[in-house]
Amino acid sequence: MTKSNYDYMETLTKTKTELCIDVKGVSVRFKTPKGVYTAIQNIDLQIFKGEIISIIGHSGCGKSTLMSTISGMVKPTEGEVIVNNKKVTAPGPDRGIVFQNYSLLPWMTVYQNIYEAVDSVLSSLSREEKRAVVDKAIQMVNLTTHKDKHPQQLSGGMKQRVAIARAFAINPSVLLLDEPFGALDALTKGSMHVELLKLWNLDNRNKTIIMVTHDIEEAIFLSDRIVVMNDGPAATIREIVDVPLPRPRDKREIVNLPEYRITRDHLISLLMDKFSIMDHGVEYVEKQEAEEM
Amino acid sequence: MSTSEMKAVLQYKTIELIKNIGYFVAGLVVLGLVWEFVSRRLAGELPGPLATWEVFKGLIEEPFYDYGPNDKGIGLQLLSSLSRVGMGFLLGSLVAIPAGILMGASKVGMKLLNPIVQILRPVSPLAWFPIGLVAFQSASSSTVFVIFITSLWPTLINTAFGVSSIPDDHKNVAKAFGFSKIKYIFKVILPYSLPHIITGLKLSVGVAWLVIVAAEMLSGGIGIGFFVWDSWNALSLERVLAAILIIGTVGLLLDKFFSLLQTKFSYDKK
Numbered sequence A: 001m002t003k004s005n006y007d008y009m010e011t012l013t014k015t016k017t018e019l020c021i022d023v024k025g026v027s028v029r030f031k032t033p034k035g036v037y038t039a040i041q042n043i044d045l046q047i048f049k050g051e052i053i054s055i056i057g058h059s060g061c062g063k064s065t066l067m068s069t070i071s072g073m074v075k076p077t078e079g080e081v082i083v084n085n086k087k088v089t090a091p092g093p094d095r096g097i098v099f100q101n102y103s104l105l106p107w108m109t110v111y112q113n114i115y116e117a118v119d120s121v122l123s124s125l126s127r128e129e130k131r132a133v134v135d136k137a138i139q140m141v142n143l144t145t146h147k148d149k150h151p152q153q154l155s156g157g158m159k160q161r162v163a164i165a166r167a168f169a170i171n172p173s174v175l176l177l178d179e180p181f182g183a184l185d186a187l188t189k190g191s192m193h194v195e196l197l198k199l200w201n202l203d204n205r206n207k208t209i210i211m212v213t214h215d216i217e218e219a220i221f222l223s224d225r226i227v228v229m230n231d232g233p234a235a236t237i238r239e240i241v242d243v244p245l246p247r248p249r250d251k252r253e254i255v256n257l258p259e260y261r262i263t264r265d266h267l268i269s270l271l272m273d274k275f276s277i278m279d280h281g282v283e284y285v286e287k288q289e290a291e292e293m
Numbered sequence B: 001m002s003t004s005e006m007k008a009v010l011q012y013k014t015i016e017l018i019k020n021i022g023y024f025v026a027g028l029v030v031l032g033l034v035w036e037f038v039s040r041r042l043a044g045e046l047p048g049p050l051a052t053w054e055v056f057k058g059l060i061e062e063p064f065y066d067y068g069p070n071d072k073g074i075g076l077q078l079l080s081s082l083s084r085v086g087m088g089f090l091l092g093s094l095v096a097i098p099a100g101i102l103m104g105a106s107k108v109g110m111k112l113l114n115p116i117v118q119i120l121r122p123v124s125p126l127a128w129f130p131i132g133l134v135a136f137q138s139a140s141s142s143t144v145f146v147i148f149i150t151s152l153w154p155t156l157i158n159t160a161f162g163v164s165s166i167p168d169d170h171k172n173v174a175k176a177f178g179f180s181k182i183k184y185i186f187k188v189i190l191p192y193s194l195p196h197i198i199t200g201l202k203l204s205v206g207v208a209w210l211v212i213v214a215a216e217m218l219s220g221g222i223g224i225g226f227f228v229w230d231s232w233n234a235l236s237l238e239r240v241l242a243a244i245l246i247i248g249t250v251g252l253l254l255d256k257f258f259s260l261l262q263t264k265f266s267y268d269k270k
């Protein structure tokens, strides 16, 4: 690591001491026809301002539920979540949410979808100011030429960009992304990663981003820390893994760093050891990659 | 699309249209033949298509004549019925749509209104006619009242169903971005349930057009239903049959109009 990179890391860690999100002893229980189901149990998690955090775990373990307690869409049965020094009781303008399935309203154009959110959250602005905010958000995700289209006319990647633009438009200090790139093909996904980081950089890395994913590579490339969850019911945090990779990160370069491989192997073992799926095929691929290095 | 492709599509559509008209005419011919056959078997008791056609022509030659309270042209009768259906349907929809939204959007609303709807819906709307007479002291207003009741149920039930089936995704958007109640109703609930509401309106207007004939037979005075009853009393079955054709055609046009609205307002086809 070069000297300048070191300085950079220092400034980063310095700015990341201001607590932004404090999840305190949160449990969520759902009433179901079969009885009470405990999704997550006694979760403690502290996230600092400007961090990018990934939550990773097997399907159905409670990642979305944990996110929803932060966004305010789900009330914890026990414990509480503090965001920006305030207890979360409902969704709020300081938190922008990007849902797993885009959640755009199909009867509205791209522009209207963003406008209604802006109109709702930034209600004190004048109509002209709101329009300017929407235009800027659409420009930011390069959709200006598509702003009068309906969601049905857009590709998956474009819809995802609209959802992200909508969340960014209200300028929240916290962004909550639930499997934002899950439905995208690998190429689109790659460019969306870069775009997300660009947006984060544009804002001087002040926004705190929490993202649910089950893509290990994606988590490493984007995050400062990765929260690995145990399987449910009553899921807890298994481990929080630091990603010791300097920013800005280059996807092609970081894969060659030993820190990358160590982090990835560690994550894989955390997620997979229970199933012992390490068959010979996987080992073979691993060896081959090692030789290439 | 290139011009030659557009031409081909246009040509195809024209051929389809001509075919459909052909089928329609063929259907009419079959109906006419059966009608003629039955008429002959009944030895003149039931007028045949040609005799009816003559009367029909007479009726529509001067549709808007007005020779006093009991002798008006078929056009005036039709307009009178249409205006009552329009009035009752409009009032009914103005009550049914908000009530349907209330039922679909709130559990309490559903529990409150559903039993009432379940009890009243199976009742023939004509049973309300005497209530209307007492309430409005006028046969004509009472007819509008009957249509009002008729128009309530299909719209109410379809609206409630539409609103209650709003996907969580759409609700989550409203919750996440803190939509106000007004914004939620006008930007989420109504656009989502509009196709359901229009289906309800279409069913309502269809039933209303069925019921108006019977209601006007009760109320007398004026209207296409009264015309049918009056013609029967004057022993002119030709006029009754001609009226049936006219009622059917108007009903078809009403249905087509709402079908058109349906395709226009289904957002997923944009």
Ligand SMILES: Nc1ncnc2c1ncn2[C@@H]1O[C@H](COP(=O)(O)OP(=O)(O)O)[C@@H](O)[C@H]1O
Binding pocket: A030, A031, A032, A037, A039, A057, A058, A059, A060, A061, A062, A063, A064, A065, A066, A232
């Ligand atoms: N509203 C709900 N009612 C009942 N059970 C729920 C509800 N939401 C989630 N669950 C259950 O909680 C568990 C965790 O769900 P979720 O947080 O969506 O998982 P993940 O996002 O990790 O795939 C699952 O078993 C799911 O079935």
Ligand SMILES: [Mg+2]
Binding pocket: A063, A064, A065, A100, A178
């Ligand atoms: Mg999920």
